[in-house]
Amino acid sequence: MIEEETGIRESVKGVNMDVITWRRHLHENPELSFQETKTSQYVYDILQSFGNLELSRPTQTSVMARLIGAKPGRVLALRADMDALPILEETNLPFASKNFGVMHACGHDAHTAILLGAAKVLTNLKKQIHGEIRFLFQHAEELIPGGAQEMVSAGVLGGVDAVLGLHVSSQVPTGLIGINDGPILASMDAFKIVIQGQGGHASTPHQCKDPVAVAAQLITGINHIVSRKIDSAARAVISVTQMQGSDAPNIIPDKASIGGTVRTFDPDIREQIPQWIEQYAKGLTEANECSYEMDYLRGHSAVINDHQFTSFVKKNINRTFGDERRYLLKPIMGSEDFSAFSNVVPGCFVFLGAGSINNEENYPHHHPKFMINEQALESGVELFVTTALDFSRAKDPETNNSAR
Numbered sequence: 001m002i003e004e005e006t007g008i009r010e011s012v013k014g015v016n017m018d019v020i021t022w023r024r025h026l027h028e029n030p031e032l033s034f035q036e037t038k039t040s041q042y043v044y045d046i047l048q049s050f051g052n053l054e055l056s057r058p059t060q061t062s063v064m065a066r067l068i069g070a071k072p073g074r075v076l077a078l079r080a081d082m083d084a085l086p087i088l089e090e091t092n093l094p095f096a097s098k099n100f101g102v103m104h105a106c107g108h109d110a111h112t113a114i115l116l117g118a119a120k121v122l123t124n125l126k127k128q129i130h131g132e133i134r135f136l137f138q139h140a141e142e143l144i145p146g147g148a149q150e151m152v153s154a155g156v157l158g159g160v161d162a163v164l165g166l167h168v169s170s171q172v173p174t175g176l177i178g179i180n181d182g183p184i185l186a187s188m189d190a191f192k193i194v195i196q197g198q199g200g201h202a203s204t205p206h207q208c209k210d211p212v213a214v215a216a217q218l219i220t221g222i223n224h225i226v227s228r229k230i231d232s233a234a235r236a237v238i239s240v241t242q243m244q245g246s247d248a249p250n251i252i253p254d255k256a257s258i259g260g261t262v263r264t265f266d267p268d269i270r271e272q273i274p275q276w277i278e279q280y281a282k283g284l285t286e287a288n289e290c291s292y293e294m295d296y297l298r299g300h301s302a303v304i305n306d307h308q309f310t311s312f313v314k315k316n317i318n319r320t321f322g323d324e325r326r327y328l329l330k331p332i333m334g335s336e337d338f339s340a341f342s343n344v345v346p347g348c349f350v351f352l353g354a355g356s357i358n359n360e361e362n363y364p365h366h367h368p369k370f371m372i373n374e375q376a377l378e379s380g381v382e383l384f385v386t387t388a389l390d391f392s393r394a395k396d397p398e399t400n401n402s403a404r
């Protein structure tokens with residue numbers, strides 16, 4: 001057993017240079033959501049070079065690879081997202097983006113390279129694998145409604161028993177792995193409200209129906225929803241982040257608009273929030289003789305880690321990396337379209353520390369200077385490989401009795 005684990009660690013180390021090379025290539029050539037044409041071709045070609053994989057294109061810019069084991073068993077899906085962001089990179093890295101204004105500023109280049117590394121190691125172990133390991137290289141995580149739902153609709157989860165995904169974090173020291181069951185990432189919806197008033201000269205507001213003044217009242221109203229209507233034990237965030245009025249100080253516009261984001265873990269609260277927002281919009285515009293139009297865009301639902309599968313992954317983390325490298329992941333109000341997968345089959349989403357030792361270098365995700373520590377890549381590959389092998393061999397999913 002111990003010999004075998006050493007063997008796996010050596011195999012993971014053996015692909016590390018490849019993983020770094022792939023990651024740097026992806027970082028240098030980022031593509032935006034739904035435009036991952038070269039990225040997905042690059043991934044496809046590398047996967048093809050491994051042999052032993054059944055490759056397909058569930059959507060135009062995603063890739064699925066199936067490693068069918070030599071023996072029957074369960075099916076585990078491993079997922080990585082591949083898209084970049086509309087950000088002008090300022091890292092000065094030798095492999096900084098060559099695609100002007102587009103940057104891998106969230107670490108999806110790392111996720112893709114890690115999953116390629118895991119696929120390479122596991123492909124060589126085909127004879128030992130029971131069931132199937134399915135590699136999902138997903139497009140368009142950064143835009144709602146996101147690429148995950150498209151892949152699910154294309155049938156990528158057919159026969160899958162569980163799905164595992166990870167996200168690097170520049171805010172967590174390299175070496176640590178965060179995991180927890182239950183709520184991990186919040187749902188994310190977006191709204192926009194256009195207030196129709198009657199514009200005119202700013203010196204005579206009494207002759208106008210000022211939509212900017214109504215927008216201000218509406219923002220105050222919306223900011224009361226979380227504190228006055230939602231149980232303080234539940235988690236929800238509503239942020240009004242956009243506001244448009246006229247372009248000049250002396251013009252009251254005909255229209256003003258506000259927009260923002262709504263995040264929560266509770267599906268009932270998620271259903272109620274748009275009604276509460278609309279109540280304010282309706283009441284306040286009526287009181288001010290204006291009218292309104294509201295658009296409410298449903299985004300990702302919350303990522304809720306499955307208790308049983310997460311316990312299984314946690315046990316593997318303890319055995320592979322040691323208890324001291326595991327930290328308890330707290331729910332985050334950020335969102336992820338991984339939920340499109342984990343809503344259908346039991347899922348587990350973990351965080352992989354990739355922060356630099358020098359704290360000043362740890363820029364947040366989506367920042368032009370965002371960077372990761374490449375030492376984290378090897379742990380990501382090892383996490384995927386060992387979990388996949390364990391899952392493939394686990395005889396009894398109820399008790400997680402491993403055949404190892």
Ligand code: NI
Binds near residue numbers: 108
């Ligand atoms: Ni991300």
